[in-house]
Amino acid sequence: MKSKQQVVSEFRRTEIVDAARTIFARHGFALGIMDEIAKEAGIAKGTIYLYFRSKTEIFKAVLAHDMKTLKCSTLERIDAATGLRDKIGAFILTRLENAETRKEFFRIMDSEQGNLTMTRSQYREFLREPVLRLAAAIEHASRKGEIRRVPAEKAAWLIADVIRGTIQRRLLEHSETPPAEDSRFLLDFIWPSLALKPDSPEL
């Protein structure tokens, strides 16, 4: 049971993280200024330091929070789907939708990598779990002879790659295409690489 203290504290942290995400998405880490984050959060600059030790700490918190959220929702929807094709579809769609609702996070992930010692590998880590979940499903289907024999993990990463590329293009071009449409296209395009026979309709 949380004390009132904790609730308030938790709330402040969330406020700050939200503000920071906006600012970092806009300017990147180095050019995202504490003053701006404070203003965005509607609090004083000094207050931030009551909740976070440093700018880097906030940055990590932003990523950690978003990654956790996104990872969970992705895993859930993969698990909820039955059959490999649907699981892959769920993976794709979830990621595209998430990118839609959390553009800022994706913009950050797109831009800050390698600078802060962890970001890039942390991102990989965050993606790894859903990807491995997908890989497991591929492996399973592969063994049961439902699809071709493919290196499951590699295949799963490639699927993740095309999703990521698609997301980037959507962000870049301010695409209005519904996620579901891009999702369907991706699935149809990729599926023949896994399927035993050309069972996908002509594109």
Place this chain on the structure above:
Amino acid sequence: MKSKQQVVSEFRRTEIVDAARTIFARHGFALGIMDEIAKEAGIAKGTIYLYFRSKTEIFKAVLAHDMKTLKCSTLERIDAATGLRDKIGAFILTRLENAETRKEFFRIMDSEQGNLTMTRSQYREFLREPVLRLAAAIEHASRKGEIRRVPAEKAAWLIADVIRGTIQRRLLEHSETPPAEDSRFLLDFIWPSLALKPDSPEL
């Protein structure tokens, strides 16, 4: 015919660009300090300013130079190949090999974004030409009935996506796998998405 002056000057610029590439790859733009670049280049800080007006100018020079180099080599090898499958293979292999020899450039491209007014979109631009060249080949084959009917440009971008993902994984995992091997795998994996029939029964 270049004068000795020009040769030396050209050489200095190259030295600086090389040093800057290393530093920017290591720390990103904002955190890559001029002092460090100078030290890496083995010259004094002030000297840099004899050849470049500002830090941003250097950054642009790094990207412009590498992009041009990479773009040209990619286009050449695509054109040299005959047949769609080989062209795609050439595209993949060239990119993987380039990433091998120019790791630093890829690390930069992976990490810097739209803060510097251009980077991200400039990168897109640099990739666009080879991708469109590939798309043209796909379109051609598609019309001649040699492959499935697919939206050529989209397909080409997806191919670029899996390559990019593979490159990143290679960089991240300090992979020792020869580019040719990863290249072959990618091609085999992607090809069924384009082929009329499953022509690579065993992977």
Place this chain on the structure above:
Amino acid sequence: MKSKQQVVSEFRRTEIVDAARTIFARHGFALGIMDEIAKEAGIAKGTIYLYFRSKTEIFKAVLAHDMKTLKCSTLERIDAATGLRDKIGAFILTRLENAETRKEFFRIMDSEQGNLTMTRSQYREFLREPVLRLAAAIEHASRKGEIRRVPAEKAAWLIADVIRGTIQRRLLEHSETPPAEDSRFLLDFIWPSLALKPDSPEL
């Protein structure tokens, strides 16, 4: 009604302007360094930038403030005097006294020029108003036949010139002569140039 904030802020600005005046008077604009101004003001260098955007901004503030003060006091005392001779006397005395209490400002005005886009002409502007006020009085007396017919504005500027020269000599020689004495001498010397008859006593 000013808030406490505003009072403090106002006070800081004044402190900085005062320190800057001292430093600029000592070394001029280009050679007056921010570090020194900060030290003179007894604050950290960064603090200055909370109150002024740039070094140039501070310089302008120094001049604007002093000019306004000096101009107002001069105009007031000219207006307060009755009769041309007394008005001229008021002009001279006020300027000499001001130079006494604001030596630093005069040292700056003496040394900085049109580099800073404005200074010199701004100075002219600042002097112009009192001088024109004096010119009006001369013109008036001239038309009423109280003095010789002279080009009023030119005459007023010449009076300003001898005052300026006297001020400079006083500053340079660290003169101990009371302003009133120099003032009386100047007035007696100049007056025959305006008077109808040689009515001034032998010097």
Place this chain on the structure above:
Amino acid sequence: MKSKQQVVSEFRRTEIVDAARTIFARHGFALGIMDEIAKEAGIAKGTIYLYFRSKTEIFKAVLAHDMKTLKCSTLERIDAATGLRDKIGAFILTRLENAETRKEFFRIMDSEQGNLTMTRSQYREFLREPVLRLAAAIEHASRKGEIRRVPAEKAAWLIADVIRGTIQRRLLEHSETPPAEDSRFLLDFIWPSLALKPDSPEL
């Protein structure tokens, strides 16, 4: 007898001093850059240091040269004139004409004072001699009863003051009035302050 060496060396020094005068007049001492001086002189930057030890040295040379030239011409013309009124007229006219032909020097003298330890007092020194020569003439006339009894040196400085002010106004307003005209006006205006009786009834 000068050797060829010395002649050439002398020539180079003059070239540099001329260039420096132009640049210092344009930007002041601190903002007058060696590169610019070199370019103006049409030689390489390094060459300057074969003839002058430092930037300050050049500045001093500029002033010293111009002051000497101007001082000599002024003294000569004062001496050449006979009678106090003509001597004063000669002083005024010479200064106005010099200001015309050596605008740059006057612009420097107007702007750099007090920064470089010497300038201001050096300037005073340069003016002092002609002024004292004038003072001597005034003193002489005063004793002989040709003019009022006035403190000769003070009076001479005041005359120098109105000249200086006039020069500044001419420079500032890019005045097209011939020096002779301004000179005549000044003399007519000042003379009554010295004359025994109002001898110039019409101005």
Place this chain on the structure above:
DNA sequence: CATGAATGAGGTTTCATTCAT
């Protein structure tokens, strides 16, 4: 003699972090 590329001390400005209120 002449050059101009190279140097690096030193200047202005920014901004993460602290601390008195």
Place this chain on the structure above:
DNA sequence: AATGAATGAAACCTCATTCAT
């Protein structure tokens, strides 16, 4: 707990001076 003024380390850039050619 919250504030935001103050701090000062560090970044970018300039330019007087040197020195190898």
